Amino acid sequence: MLRQTTLAAAAVYTGVGLHSGQEVHMVLKPAPADTGLVFKRMDIDGQPTIKAVAANVTSTLRATTVEENGCKVFTIEHLMSAFHAMQIDNCYIEIDAEEPPVADGSSLAFFKLMQEAGVQELTAERREIVIDKIYRIDDEEQQRFVMVLPYDGFRVSFTSVNPHKLIGIQYENFAINPETYEKEIAPARTIAYEKEIEALQKMGLGLGGTLESVIVYNDEGWLNPLHYEDELVRHKILDVIGDLRLAGPIRGHVIAVASGHALNTALAKEIQKSLG
Missing domain, CATH: 3.30.1700.10 (lpxc deacetylase, domain 2)
Structure with a gap:
């Protein structure tokens, strides 16, 4: 039986958003089984969350945007790609802006960040x-x-x-x-x-x-x-x-x-x- 995964430790990355040009501080944090991949807007009162799921996609103009609870995050595709390749099922993504950092325009920095944090296997069955x-x-x-x-x-x-x-x-x-x-x-x-x-x-x-x-x-x-x-x-x-x-x-x-x-x-x- 395949089991769900999360990060073994928190990981931090600071940079600039590709489209917004805003400085952004991002923290990837371990999350329990069945959480999924969830963005948390630390710059907004109440720290609203946005689940990274297809039903929440509201725009695809030059980037992929998800929106929930009255707020959004955009240009999430590079980060999501690294999660997919690393087979990480559950993670809290804390950001203090509307957009994750662009890094070098690829997903390599995020992939290496997840590698360094390590992958933790959970007890729940993975729903592939x-x-x-x-x-x-x-x-x-x-x-x-x-x-x-x-x-x-x-x-x-x-x-x-x-x-x-x-x-x-x-x-x-x-x-x-x-x-x-x-x-x-x-x-x-x-x-x-x-x-x-x-x-x-x-x-x-x-x-x-x-x-x-x-x-x-x-x-x-x-x-x-x-x-x-x-x-x-x-x-x-x-x-x-x-x-x-x-x-x-x-x-x-x-x-x-x-x-x-x-x-x-x-x-x-x-x-x-x-x-x-």
Whole structure:
């Protein structure tokens, strides 16, 4: 029998939010069985909580937002991705702002933070979501889709389609376990097109992004060195792992073409809804 897990000790990380640009202090704390992954807003009176579940998703504009009890947290996908890969079921995430820190734009800092804290096995049985049929979400107009089908393990196959000559079509396929995730996926960072940055910032997005936390490209080339030649598709895999964790820990094969947060979280909602 698989058992639920939590962190063995508290872990602390301080940084800046990618979109808000705000300083944020984050503490990951052990939580008892059946708690789930729960954000706690320490900057608000009463310290309201927000469960990181698909039903609480309220926005997917450039990031995934969850909202409950009259408050929200956004850009949670990198942190959620690390939880999913580390197979951590229960944790309190205390933050004193609306957004977790961006770190270097990947999930590696969070993954290592959880590794250092250690994983504690609990006595309760783990409720893994074993995919027993095909779930699929399509955006026919944009020719995008994401689906998950039965598979004995957790695998992600992703095709990224980008018209830019530097990127084009990228494909990767990984069986997800902590070792593969740390080496092949966790270091993949958020990517932005230089021409879009000013418009994003006028929308109040990307205010905390720098060349230390975002890979930027223009029509001539990359403004900072890549961790991988196909870093974009690896980051897309990182994101889908995080977004689907909102449904719960998944056992299945995820296949996606040009999917983003909107389709990913719609799939998570569909899975969660079918489980009642």
